[in-house]
Amino acid sequence: xxxxxxxxxxxxxxxxxxxxxxxxxxxxxxxxxxxxxxxxxxxxxxxxxxxxxxxxxxxxxxxxxxxxxxxxxxxxxxxxxxxxxxxxxxxxxxxxxxxxxxxxxxxxxxxxx
Amino acid sequence: xxxxxxxxxxxxxxxxxxxxxxxxxxxxxxxxxxxxxxxxxxxxxxxxxxxxxxxxxxxxxxxxxxxxxxxxxxxxxxxxxxxxxxxxxxxxxxxxxxxxxxxxxxxxxxxx
Numbered sequence: 039x040x041x042x043x044x045x046x047x048x049x050x051x052x053x054x055x056x057x058x059x060x061x062x063x064x065x066x067x068x069x070x071x072x073x074x075x076x077x078x079x080x081x082x083x084x085x086x087x088x089x090x091x092x093x094x095x096x097x098x099x100x101x102x103x104x105x106x107x108x109x110x111x112x113x114x115x116x117x118x119x120x121x122x123x124x125x126x127x128x129x130x131x132x133x134x135x136x137x138x139x140x141x142x143x144x145x146x147x148x149x150x151x
Numbered sequence: 152x153x154x155x156x157x158x159x160x161x162x163x164x165x166x167x168x169x170x171x172x173x174x175x176x177x178x179x180x181x182x183x184x185x186x187x188x189x190x191x192x193x194x195x196x197x198x199x200x201x202x203x204x205x206x207x208x209x210x211x212x213x214x215x216x217x218x219x220x221x222x223x224x225x226x227x228x229x230x231x232x233x234x235x236x237x238x239x240x241x242x243x244x245x246x247x248x249x250x251x252x253x254x255x256x257x258x259x260x261x262x263x
Contacts, residue, residue: 042193069249070249072251072252074254079257080256080257081155081241081243081254081255081256081257082194082241082254083254084251084252084253087250087251125193125194127194129249138184138196138199138209138210139184139194139196139252141186141193141194141195142193143191143192143193144193
């Protein structure tokens with residue numbers, strides 16, 4: 039069974055204080071690992087897809103990296119507008135024709151002035 | 152604007168009263184899914200569809216039905232809702248099987 043574990047559950051940072059969020063996964067074969075951002079009362083918003091170990095992707099203050107067992111979302115010099123819940127999800131190679139994602143429970147990030 | 156829309160956004164109903172939550176996307180996506188989100192459990196897939204008239208069960212399909220008669224629409228049907236179906240529901244679509252999914256704004260359902 040595919041599993042995704044995110045840590046920490048919650049993280050409070052001061053503006054400009056860089057940190058990393060962790061996503062550990064167990065999957066028979068990885069087709070893709072996805073990062074989403076979710077604001078309160080809204081649907082998840084796509085950030086990144088990573089397909090193979092060693093891959094990195096960047097967008098503004100966010101950088102996602104992938105190893106064979108985990109992914110990190112690095113946040114550099116965060117701003118208050120980066121406050122949100124960050125979700126990690128995996129898609130396994132044995133999903134056949136499906137587009138099934140297995141999600142973690144998320145890391146709730148709060149960035150204060 | 153490319154988007155996934157859901158209606159209604161909020162719904163309070165009573166046990167056993169059939170309801171339908173609509174989902175529509177304007178991106179000509181092949182794949183569509185329904186998820187429910189519960190505290191501590193994350194997002195769990197209910198049903199998915201690979202194309203018109205092609206649907207299959209996700210992780211938590213009990214008590215739900217879906218249909219895909221048109222490419223753009225993927226309604227979620229609760230024939231006899233129960234209190235344990237109180238949740239936040241999201242519809243999502245993607246162009247490719249392993250592509251990023253675009254989520255709707257969510258439907259908060261309360262069953263009393």
